[in-house]
Amino acid sequence: MARLADVLPVPAGAGMARTLVERNYRSFRRTWTIIVSGFFEPVFYLFAMGVGVGALVGDVDAGDGRLVPYAVFVAPALLAASAMNGAVFDSTTNVFFKLKYAKLYDSVLATPLGPRDVAVGEITWALLRGLVYAAAFLLVATLAGAVTSWWAVLTLPAATLVGWAFASVGMAVATYMRTWADFDWLQLAILPMFLFSATFFPLSAYPAAVQGVVQATPLYHGVAMIRDLMLGQVTGGMAVHVGYLAVMGAVGTVWTGRRIERLLLR
Template identity: 40%
Template structure:
């Protein structure tokens, strides 16, 4: 008799499989590779340019302290994107891993949910590693920053689901250049390096519609100890954004794997 699985369709088995594949490298090794680029940004812009900027007007914290939480949010986002983007595409197009998976009791829903959960876990590991770097640089302003790491689960959920949806439409590696056309401008303009108030009001509304803006605002608010209802709105945005894309990903991958 084929064993029955929980309602998630065996998503936990997908996460366990990915953990088994990565068993040769410790979580800290995984985090080290994920945080290398944001460390460079922190040194070059946060610390380097921060020495010229001083305190951020209107926020009244040193520039490096202002930038560090944004880079933390970005690092967690990139970890989720990596796992549900090109890594997932390789398993789909070359290993045919998912086609093999769904002939087992694991369902399409389980495969999709499992990959998003894995992206969330990777975001959590990366966030823990980068938080240690921020602390080592003396950029921690509030104990509430500890909540910024579990907040990475929401970031991993939102961007992991969106990336997995995009991967369902990818025709080849070159298509990921289109993702970069979206991600790079969003990284540069979503208040990573300066407040949203520097923009004209119409542009502010556009920036505030970006998912990375809400990820950064959530992490930055916790990191600076500036709690308020707006953080709940940021979290709600990420939950709704991720849920919509997870539903879309389930439908798209259902067609890919059962057609």
């Protein structure tokens, strides 16, 4: 039977980071219920907001004058939020515990792995977790009738991109945290993005002065990209969303690598 580390594709130049991904897989496969639990929150939101509130709201403007049922409008945003939550909370809480309490990375550095392997390995594991959430949610949304285009199959690589962006920055942020109380600041950043990134109502519903602020948030780009795919509205403008998230992921990965190197080799 092939080892996960031998078949799992990882970014070029990641070295032995895949062995850390395998370590996490072997560790978490006995506590898979913890990972699965994160899938239910967006599903509950889909049925509470998309079905319940949707019965009161009716159809909404998807952005190009096209009216769609509210459940169809909100499902892509919840898929993007699912990928974000799975990636960012895995890359912060687990990494913080391993770094500050378990001292796992001190042991890792006694092996051929280096600090940058740690960074890439943990980010890869976090985005894989986000991808699992997104795939499960996409299945539920399809069964609920909230998927209207075959372009929706591309939401899985899109969700992976969202996960990479948030996991890389999330892990970098985790290296600055001193106690568990600092996670309140993380929640202070994540919750407003979840609520106000054109998640539950169109961008046009915001005042003109606020729309620019909304469009500057990373989750907005994830929501807009996945919404366009699920509605089959694929245009050249999607390159802006892809570019934004790709740059965020690349910067976050380099930032995390340098932070881990500084902390573990000082």
